[in-house]
Amino acid sequence: MTTFSNYIPQSNPPLPPWETLPTMYDLPSDNPEEPGLPDDFHFLQPLLLYLTFQPINWNPELVYSAADLNLYYDIQHPLWYKRPDWFGVVGVGKLYKGQDLRLSYVTWQEPANPFVVIELLSPGTEDEDLGTRTESAADKPPRKWEVYERILRIPYYIVFSRYTNELLAFQLVGGHYEPMNLTHGCLLMPEINLSLGLWQGSFRDIERLWLRWFTLEGELIPAPTEEAAAATQRAIIAEQEAIEAKQEAIEAKQEAIEAKQEAIEAKRKTEQLAERLRQLGVNPDDLDEFL
Incomplete structure (x- = not known):
């Protein structure tokens, strides 16, 4: 137990040096010349x-x-x-x-x-x-x-x-x-x-x-690092454009394949219809005169 007789007041802790020493704003050049x-x-x-x-x-x-x-x-x-x-x-x-x-x-x-x-x-x-x-x-x-x-x-x-x-x-x-x-x-x-x-x-x-x-x-006038960064950015953009162009080419090729398949399917259905008409005794070529 702390008693009045043995109580010793504590002084405030010292301030850290960065709060008491001069800052860079207080210390100009030490060379007056x-x-x-x-x-x-x-x-x-x-x-x-x-x-x-x-x-x-x-x-x-x-x-x-x-x-x-x-x-x-x-x-x-x-x-x-x-x-x-x-x-x-x-x-x-x-x-x-x-x-x-x-x-x-x-x-x-x-x-x-x-x-x-x-x-x-x-x-x-x-x-x-x-x-x-x-x-x-x-x-x-x-x-x-x-x-x-x-x-x-x-x-x-x-x-x-x-x-x-x-x-x-x-x-x-x-x-x-x-x-x-x-x-x-x-x-x-x-x-x-x-x-x-x-x-x-x-x-x-x-x-x-x-x-x-x-x-x-x-x-x-670009600094070398800026020029290099710009060149890298241009390369990235060119690569992205090449990827997009390749993707577009793939999509165009796919569309062409699908169009060809549709044409083949349409031709097959036409041939099936013509064959069905012949089985019914109708010459499909004669129908062209009425179309």
């Missing part, structure tokens, strides 16, 4: 762009794209670089000098600058990605906007926010970026026969609004 370090979205979205960047009017062997790769842009300051979330180049082989996978993209050693750059907004990178602060100290590297617009003169610059699903696009016109308008929901890039737009769908089993490549006519 890289506030936009990749997260899951920064891996999947560039991957989808990479898989669907297929300029129709270019040899696939001369199309290159990369994600989160150092882009060196100033021969006077060879250590200065930017790291786009994704960029695409045409007229450049997939391998450096046709031999090696790239460690970085060094513009003064490549035959072409990027044709299009895409930045995915992250907390802390908005000002630089959107060009709201383009001035930098004389001894500091210029900001992204200035590098893309004035130094590399990249024809298309795209910014997408997964938080607001806002898509902003700029085209180089007369040496300066001008805002682009959507045409039927897409950003047209006729030089490469492609357009860029938002697509609601499932990629890697994740359903959300994705940024991806289309044809100029607005048709999806």
Whole structure:
């Protein structure tokens, strides 16, 4: 029996650590110089762009794209670089000098600058990605906007926010970026026969609004897995149609057999009737004159 003298109050049990420790929303990048370090979205979205960047009017062997790769842009300051979330180049082989996978993209050693750059907004990178602060100290590297617009003169610059699903696009016109308008929901890039737009769908089993490549006519450029799935579906449909056609042929053959049997049966009955008439003294051929 518990008595007042030996009763010891029990303290509340400790909370589990997942209720007291910081969450992923409380722990941003631990590197203040890289506030936009990749997260899951920064891996999947560039991957989808990479898989669907297929300029129709270019040899696939001369199309290159990369994600989160150092882009060196100033021969006077060879250590200065930017790291786009994704960029695409045409007229450049997939391998450096046709031999090696790239460690970085060094513009003064490549035959072409990027044709299009895409930045995915992250907390802390908005000002630089959107060009709201383009001035930098004389001894500091210029900001992204200035590098893309004035130094590399990249024809298309795209910014997408997964938080607001806002898509902003700029085209180089007369040496300066001008805002682009959507045409039927897409950003047209006729030089490469492609357009860029938002697509609601499932990629890697994740359903959300994705940024991806289309044809100029607005048709999806399929990723390899989508193309394989579509081919499988076409094969299933073709097989089903072949089965249905075979079944129809079997049914038609059965109907022909039944029709032939009916004709034979009708002929047999006619012959039996004619024989019965002859037995009754009537020539069945004479009846034709009265019919």
